[in-house]
Amino acid sequence: MGISKQSIEDLKKRSKISDFVLSTTTGKLRGTKGMALCPFHGEKTASMSFTDVENLFHCFGCKMGGDIYKYVQEINNLEFQDAVELVAEKYGFKLTYTETSQTNDFKNFQQKINLIDEYFKEMMDSEKSKKAKEYLTSRKFNEQDLKRYDISFIDSNVEDFQKFCDKNKISDFDLKKLGFISSNDNFLFKNRIMFPILNFRSETIAYGGRALEDFGPKYLNSSDSVLYKKNRNLYFTKEFISSVKKKGYVFLVEGYFDVLSLNQLGYSNSASPSGTALTIQQLEAVSRYTNKILLCFDNDEAGLKATERVLEIKNQVSNQLEIHCLNLPEKYKDISELYEDNEGSIYVSADKNGIYKLSFKYCFKGTYCHINSAVHLL
Ligand SMILES: [Zn+2]
Incomplete structure (x- = not known):
């Protein structure tokens, strides 16, 4: 479910960007406009302007700018919908939701990657992962550890994977959107141990793949995708x-x-x-x-x-x-x-x-x- 456009606009009219700016960085509000220390590039003299009239901010130093939602999104590292919900919560504003939206898209892609994750895990549980498990044992990780960290595997049989995707209505377009296909249209992962990369809500959004043979780079990451941004996300476990x-x-x-x-x-x-x-x-x-x-x-x-x-x-x-x-x-x-x-x-x-x-x-x-x-x- 997504938030209705109307309700996003209504909330914007009722909220003040200064409430969020002044609670997250040092600054001064004069009437409806203000200047603050930019929290996005670190500085000693204020070069970020903001205005409650249009609910906008702009930094003259790093050029970061946008509306109140963009500010809340960036400062808290949130997806758009989460940012709108956070603003609504602050003012006790009741949002209305619709069925179709970009968020629906996100959820859709999240479901697809979760399905793929199941496939990789099944592969790890099968005979095909024998070498992968031997390698992991040599690095002091046993079966139980693999489960604990959700470490999985993909073999070199891309056709099987393709069949699985067809059956589950995961198209090449989806795979591309999810970062499994490179810009020159190659499927990225073959015969690799798969480490799930999580977001801060502990959802799998991408993978790091470690090669089992001397083929291609030793480590390969998912491409940037709808869910994953290389320069923002980190690898860690769900704990x-x-x-x-x-x-x-x-x-x-x-x-x-x-x-x-x-x-x-x-x-x-x-x-x-x-x-x-x-x-x-x-x-x-x-x-x-x-x-x-x-x-x-x-x-x-x-x-x-x-x-x-x-x-x-x-x-x-x-x-x-x-x-x-x-x-x-x-x-x-x-x-x-x-x-x-x-x-x-x-x-x-x-x-x-x-x-x-x-x-x-x-x-x-x-x-x-x-x-x-x-x-x-x-
Ligand atoms: Zn800045």
Whole structure:
């Protein structure tokens, strides 16, 4: 069900963008117009104007602009309908709904990807996933773990998949809209372990696929789609949000296996930009849940670069972030290697100054060793 156009317009007339601007950033309203610090690019002098007459905002710095719904959408990382509902809630406005809408479209696509997800899971439960399971076992993930993290599989028989889609009325057009088909019309995933990428409502919206053979790139992500935007979404498991709320910080790591390894070690508050460089929008999304971030990128040149990049963009995020950088012991390339190699465990704790530290306990030649990682605050 979608919200009727009329009701969206009526609500706009009854609401004031200043109510949302002034509760999310610093600014001043003079009469019906105002200026505020732009929450979308981070700044010290106000360059975002807003007006209650037309309910519009515009930033002269980063050029972000739009109406009240756009503002609420961007600041809360919401879909359009959710933003309208949030505005309505604030004013106790009763929205009217219609049957057909863009939201219906979203739900439609969500249902289709859920069906496809079932197919991938069945494939994982079948004989065909033997090699995939062997590989995952070699990385210390057993059957139960695969279920817990909804890890699935697609074999190389694209015809079977096509038949399944035909039967379920999922067209090539749908597959394209859902990011399964590349811009040059190829089906993206063949013979790959599939990691579901979730939105913040824990719905599957895309996949990261890990190749089982030396064919194509080792990791491949869904293309941007109606449900998924590479530069906004992150990879995490369905326990992510509750874990972040409990622990009060987020672990940011590089890859799928790093996220899963941390889950195994008791840290479901882990997320990864899934193979791409971390973006401001991703940091922005994370910062709605916590401003404390523990970075633990790979122990190599690329990891160092990624860390430096976070330094560059962290001030452009609207919330002030507290970023801690955790260095792994030299012998480990990344968290997943530490998990695989180890009979031990990791502990994250904060000292009396609130600086986090990571301790590793691991078994070396029969004795338990303890290392505290070098930590610095960025
Ligand atoms: Zn701006």
